[in-house]
């Protein structure tokens with residue numbers, strides 16, 4: 001049997017890691033893989049990661065994401081829910097600081113709905129994304145948007161008062177470098193909003209169990225870096241808070257949320273609606289267990 005050398009955890013440097021298997025690679029992406037990747041789970045800070053570091057080129061990543069990453073049709077309920085979520089964050093930001101003339105940056109803007117909302121406030125709006133998927137309204141001249149990678153952009157040090165990053169960190173090859181860069185460009189007492197999936201979610205454990213029981217062992221892995229949705233880093237509450245602590249961010253609010261309303265994202269009685277409605281009991285049980293699907297934090301740079 002192959003012996004697996006212990007690898008240091010990128011977040012806590014711990015070496016008590018559990019080897020959880022070699023990531024399975026979809027056939028069409030096999031030619032992108034030049035290293036012997038292994039997936040690990042850090043038992044100390046509860047972080048999932050791949051070693052060695054993933055070295056796919058930007059072109060290769062964008063090919064992987066090219067196939068309909070963003071959902072085309074959103075139900076009105078889901079549009080409204082997303083709007084409320086963004087409004088909640090802006091209200092929380094405002095609770096801790098006034099907005100007048102301050103600088104807001106969204107990293108990974110996607111369709112740009114948050115940029116649209118922020119552009120209606122007294123904040124100066126900045127956005128960066130590796131590709132431009134903005135809807136027309138998010139292309140307003142007052143929005144400073146750039147295509148690129150945060151690590152190469154070289155924003156001025158301590159320029160931003162607010163940084164907003166929803167569903168991004170789990171996709172970046174080096175989240176530790178990302179956090180260092182965010183710390184550098186954020187002012188002292190500046191606020192950071194961060195949302196990532198919770199790898200400890202009950203629904204993931206349930207799905208994995210169902211796959212195992214139905215003989216689909218290759219689908220059972222809870223952590224699948226090279227398969228849609230391409231989460232190459234897996235955060236639990238422990239590893240997320242550890243990463244923030246390492247970068248001297250004080251957490252003002254932590255929240256474990258989402259999952260139960262997944263079915264409402266789909267048209268009534270569509271396949272997605274029925275499939276997710278059947279999973280509703282699992283999502284409901286996850287609430288008191290604090291094992292819901294997503295987690296977010298608002299924190300302050302000290």
Ligand SMILES: [Zn+2]
Nearest residue numbers: 009012042045
């Ligand atoms: Zn760790």
